[in-house]
Amino acid sequence: MGIIALGAIAVLVVLGFGNHLWWLVAGALYLFLRRPSKSEEGANRGRPTTYQAYRERRDRQARWERRYQRERRWRWN
Template sequence: MGTMVISGTVVLVVLGFGNHTWWLVAVAVLFLYMQYGRSGRVGRGASTSSPGGSGGGASGMTPGSYRAYRDRRDKQARWERRYRREHPMEARRQARERKS
């Protein structure tokens, strides 16, 4: 994949000598590849440690790990239970609307 992006960028740069818009397209292609294409995940702040490795806490987890998913799911469940507890009438109304 990287070879195709580099060769495509070179072609766009060569075309850019006649029309400078192609240079902007080449820069955009490189930017998108650097942001999204190298490892298949968004952003650069992802941890490189293994999901089961040492280094407890949320900082040691990769964004796609099952543990991170479980933590997000459990946190969402806690918020939903809290909402139902603090707003019983709204929770009942929402449950009725879901059944309809």
């Protein structure tokens, strides 16, 4: 979240002391801005966060590729 968004949320919270509806608006704005966009979800979906997660994913992919090669050889020979 940017500085402007955090400032807007802070202003809405302060305004909420006079009218509680502003607190609801601030909460909705916070939840809306906190949610990742579609492009961010797609970009980070396949990328592991740690090297250990990367190795596990790489090894799992290698097992699937070996299995596919065995099945393909068995079917076509």
